[in-house]
Amino acid sequence: MYHFLQERLARRVLEYLERRYPGVSLPQVVIEQPPNVRLGDFAIPMFPFAKPLRSAPLKISEAIRTEIGAIDGIAEMTVAPPGYLNVRIDRVWLAAALAKDDEPQAQAASGKILVEHSSINPNKAAHIGHLRNAILGDTFVRLLRNAGREVDVQNYIDNTGVQVADVVVGFLHLEKKSSAEIATLIAKPRFDYYCWDLYARVSQWYAEDKQHLRMRAEVLHGIEAGNNEIAATADLIATAVLRRHLETMDRLDIEYDFLPRESEILHLHFWQAAFAKLKEAGVLTFEDEGKNKGCWVMRRAGTAKVNDSPGKLDDVLTHMGTSEGLGDRPSEIAEEDQKVIVRSNGTVGYVGKDIAYHMWKFGLLGRDFGYRRFYRYPNQHECWISTTDGEKNHPHFGGVTEIYNVIDARQSEAQSTVIEALRELGHDEAADHYTHFSYEMVALTPRCAAELGYELSAEDRSRSYIEVSGRKGFGVKADDLLDRLIASAKAEVDSRHPQMPDSDRQTIATQIAIGALRYFMLKYTKQSVIAFDFKDALSFEGETGPYAQYAVVRANSIFRKAEIDPESYATTASREIKSSNVTQYLAESDEIWELWQASSKTSYVVDQCICTTEPAYLAKHVFQLAQLFNTFYHHHPILTEPDEARKKFLLATVFVVRRELIRALSIMGITVPPVM
RNA sequence: GGGCGCGUAGCUCAAACGGAUAGAGCAUCGGAUUUCUAAUCCGAGGGUUGCAGGUUCGAUUCCUGCCGCGCCUACCA
Numbered sequence: 001m002y003h004f005l006q007e008r009l010a011r012r013v014l015e016y017l018e019r020r021y022p023g024v025s026l027p028q029v030v031i032e033q034p035p036n037v038r039l040g041d042f043a044i045p046m047f048p049f050a051k052p053l054r055s056a057p058l059k060i061s062e063a064i065r066t067e068i069g070a071i072d073g074i075a076e077m078t079v080a081p082p083g084y085l086n087v088r089i090d091r092v093w094l095a096a097a098l099a100k101d102d103e104p105q106a107q108a109a110s111g112k113i114l115v116e117h118s119s120i121n122p123n124k125a126a127h128i129g130h131l132r133n134a135i136l137g138d139t140f141v142r143l144l145r146n147a148g149r150e151v152d153v154q155n156y157i158d159n160t161g162v163q164v165a166d167v168v169v170g171f172l173h174l175e176k177k178s179s180a181e182i183a184t185l186i187a188k189p190r191f192d193y194y195c196w197d198l199y200a201r202v203s204q205w206y207a208e209d210k211q212h213l214r215m216r217a218e219v220l221h222g223i224e225a226g227n228n229e230i231a232a233t234a235d236l237i238a239t240a241v242l243r244r245h246l247e248t249m250d251r252l253d254i255e256y257d258f259l260p261r262e263s264e265i266l267h268l269h270f271w272q273a274a275f276a277k278l279k280e281a282g283v284l285t286f287e288d289e290g291k292n293k294g295c296w297v298m299r300r301a302g303t304a305k306v307n308d309s310p311g312k313l314d315d316v317l318t319h320m321g322t323s324e325g326l327g328d329r330p331s332e333i334a335e336e337d338q339k340v341i342v343r344s345n346g347t348v349g350y351v352g353k354d355i356a357y358h359m360w361k362f363g364l365l366g367r368d369f370g371y372r373r374f375y376r377y378p379n380q381h382e383c384w385i386s387t388t389d390g391e392k393n394h395p396h397f398g399g400v401t402e403i404y405n406v407i408d409a410r411q412s413e414a415q416s417t418v419i420e421a422l423r424e425l426g427h428d429e430a431a432d433h434y435t436h437f438s439y440e441m442v443a444l445t446p447r448c449a450a451e452l453g454y455e456l457s458a459e460d461r462s463r464s465y466i467e468v469s470g471r472k473g474f475g476v477k478a479d480d481l482l483d484r485l486i487a488s489a490k491a492e493v494d495s496r497h498p499q500m501p502d503s504d505r506q507t508i509a510t511q512i513a514i515g516a517l518r519y520f521m522l523k524y525t526k527q528s529v530i531a532f533d534f535k536d537a538l539s540f541e542g543e544t545g546p547y548a549q550y551a552v553v554r555a556n557s558i559f560r561k562a563e564i565d566p567e568s569y570a571t572t573a574s575r576e577i578k579s580s581n582v583t584q585y586l587a588e589s590d591e592i593w594e595l596w597q598a599s600s601k602t603s604y605v606v607d608q609c610i611c612t613t614e615p616a617y618l619a620k621h622v623f624q625l626a627q628l629f630n631t632f633y634h635h636h637p638i639l640t641e642p643d644e645a646r647k648k649f650l651l652a653t654v655f656v657v658r659r660e661l662i663r664a665l666s667i668m669g670i671t672v673p674p675v676m
Numbered sequence: 677g678g679g680c681g682c683g684u685a686g687c688u689c690a691a692a693c694g695g696a697u698a699g700a701g702c703a704u705c706g707g708a709u710u711u712c713u714a715a716u717c718c719g720a721g722g723g724u725u726g727c728a729g730g731u732u733c734g735a736u737u738c739c740u741g742c743c744g745c746g747c748c749u750a751c752c753a
Contacts, residue, residue: 161753343751542701558712634717
C-alpha cells in the first residue's frame with residue numbers, strides 16, 4: 001500500500017514538472033522517508049532538479065505544493081529547507097485501505113523461476129554454514145511466491161565427488177567395514193554424525209601417509225564409472241546422508257521439489273552434449289603447449305580480453321568487428337587467465353559439469369533427466385530425484401526463464417565463468433537471467449571454538465573469526481544447534497507454563513527455536529560474515545525471532561481476553577475506520593500513525609528484498625513492526641479503554657499490525673506459538 | 677602478484693539510488709502506576725564512520741592513494 005502511494009506520488013510530480021517545464025530532460029523523482037514522522041511520510045529531495053530547471057530547490061517545492069492539485073491518498077505537502085518537499089499521507093485513507101487489506105495487486109511477471117539452494121555434499125552432517133544457505137534460499141523462495149511467482153526449488157547433489165569418495169575410503173579402508181556393517185550403521189539415527197567424524201579421520205589418515213591418497217583415486221574412479229561394488233556402496237552412503245539432510249531441513253520447514261544429482265549429469269552424458277556445443281561455438285580452446293598442454297580451457301571470468309597496453313585501445317576496437325577478434329586462440333589467453341574445463345586425461349572438471357547443468361536449467365541442452373519420487377514430506381509434498389531411467393509420469397523441471405543460485409561468495413568466480421560460457425554460446429537472455437545469490441560464510445568466534453573444545457593456535461585466538469572446516473570436523477552441526485535451541489526454549493516455556501501438557505510445551509519450544517534460528521540467519525546482510533557465537537544465537541531477547549513472535553502473542557491475547565476472533569475481525573475493523581472519530585485518533589498520535597504506516601510497507605519491503613536479493617530487509621521490517629507495537633502496547637491500554645469508539649479503533653490497529661507481522665514472519669518461515 | 681569483499685559505539689550489526697540530528701541489539705548503570713503475562717517498556721553513558729586527499733549544495737555511501745583483515749586465484753569438488 002505504501003509503495004502504491006509512493007509510485008502514484010512520483011508519477012504525479014513528474015507529470016506536473018513535465019507540464020510546467022516542457023522540453024526539459026528531468027532526473028528521476030526519488031522518494032525517501034523523512035528522518036521523523038513529524039516531518040511527513042514521504043520526502044522528495046529537490047536538489048537534482050535545481051540545475052535542469054534553473055530554479056532554487058525551495059522554489060520548485062513551493063510550486064509543486066501549490067499547483068499540483070489533489071492526489072487521492074495524499075493529505076498535504078510542506079516545503080522544508082534546505083530543499084525538500086515533504087508529503088503527508090491521508091491517514092484515514094491509508095487506514096481504511098489497510099483495514100480492508102485491499103492491496104492493489106501488481107501484475108506478477110510470468111515465467112517459472114528456479115531457485116537452487118543447500119547443495120550440501122552428501123558425505124557428512126549439515127553445519128551452520130549450510131543453515132545460512134538453506135534459510136536464505138528458502139526465504140527467497142517464499143518471497144518470490146508471495147510476489148505471485150511460480151518457483152521450483154532444487155538442491156543439487158554432488159554424489160560423485162571426492163568428498164563422498166573420502167567417506168567411502170573411510171568405511172572400506174580405514175574401518176574395513178563390510179556392506180552389511182555399513183547398512184547397519186545407516187539404519188541408526190544420525191548416520192550423518194558418524195560420517196562427520198569419519199570424514200575428519202580420513203583427512204587425518206591421508207595426512208599421515210600420502211600413499212593413502214591412492215585409495216581416494218581408486219574409489220573416485222569406481223564411483224565415476226558406475227555399475228560396480230564401490231559405486232553401489234558410495235550411493236548407499238550418499239543417499240542415506242542426503243535423507244538426513246532433508247530431515248534436518250524439514251525441521252526448519254525447508255522443502256525441495258527436485259534433487260538433481262551429479263551421477264546423472266555424468267551417466268546421461270550431459271557434458272558430452274554441452275561439450276559439442278561449446279566446441280562448435282568456439283567457447284573452449286585446446287591448449288597445445290604450456291602448463292595446460294592437452295587441456296580444453298576457457299578464459300577465466302573477469303580477466304581482460306586483450307593484454308596489450310592501454311594505448312592500443314583504438315587498434316582493439318577496430319579489430320572487434322572482424323572475425324579475428326572473436327574467439328580466443330590458445331596463444332591469446334595468458335596462462336594465468338586460463339580456466340581448465342577438460343583435463344589432459346579427457347575428464348571434465350566441475351565447472352564443465354556446471355555449464356552443462358545450467359544449459360539444462362534453461363532448456364538449452366537438448367537432454368533431460370529421468371525422474372523418480374524420492375521423499376515425501378509429512379505434509380504430503382513430494383520431492384523428486386534424478387535417475388537414469390525414471391517414472392513415466394513426473395512433473396516438468398528445468399527449461400525455466402530465470403534462475404537464482406544460492407551459493408556462498410567463495411564460488412563467485414566459478415559462477416561468473418558459467419554465466420560467461422552461456423553468454424559466449426549466444427544465450428545472452430539466459431545469462432542476463434542468471435543470478436548468483438552470493439552471501440558470506442558463517443565462521444566461529446574464537447570463544448565459540450574454545451567452548452566446543454577445539455585447540456586453537458595463538459594466531460587463531462587473535463582473529464575475530466575462524467572459518468569452519470568439514471575436513472577437520474571443525475564446526476557446529478545443524479541438528480546440534482537446533483537441539484540446543486529447543487532445549488533452551490523448552491526450559492523457558494517450562495518455567496512460564498508449568499501447568500501445560502509437556503507435548504504442547506515441546507511444540508511451542510520448537511516454534512520458538514526455529515523462529516530464533518531463522519531470524520538469526522536472516523538479520524545479517526548477505527555480505528557480512530556471521531561470526532557465530534552461542535550467546536547471540538541462543539538469545540531470545542532484543543532483535544530476535546522470539547521478540548517478534550511475542551508481539552503477535554500479545555496481540556492474540558488482547559483478542560482472546562476481548563473474546564473476539566482476530567481472523568474474522570476484518571469487516572468490523574474496516575467499518576470502524578470509517579467512523580468520524582478516527583480522523584482525530586490518527587491525527588493526535590504520531591506513535592499510533594507510525595504503526596499504521598509501518599504496517600503498510602510489507603509488500604514494498606518484499607519487492608525490495610527480491611530486487612536486491614536481500615532478505616535482511618524483511619527481518620528489519622519485522623523487528624521495526626514488533627518494536628513499534630510493543631511501545632504502543634505499553635502506552636495504550638485497550639481492554640480498559642472507556643471510550644468505546646476509541647477502543648474499537650485501537651483494536652483495529654492491533655488487528656492490522658498482527659496481520660502484517662504474521663504475514664511477514666511467515667515469509668521468513670516463522671510461525672507464532674499460541675502462548676509464550 | 678591479480679580479482680572480489682570488508683573496516684561504523686566496549687561487542688555484534690543497520691543506514692535502498694550520495695540527503696535532514698549516523699541508528700538498533702547485546703553488555704554496563706538507573707528506573708517502570710501488582711496491567712491486554714516483564715521473552716516487554718523508559719532513561720543514561722558510549723562515535724573524528726581505519727588514514728590522507730578529491731568530486732559537490734551535501735560523503736559512512738562515489739573516485740584516487742595508503743594501512744589492516746578475509747575470501748578466491750588447483751589438470752580438487
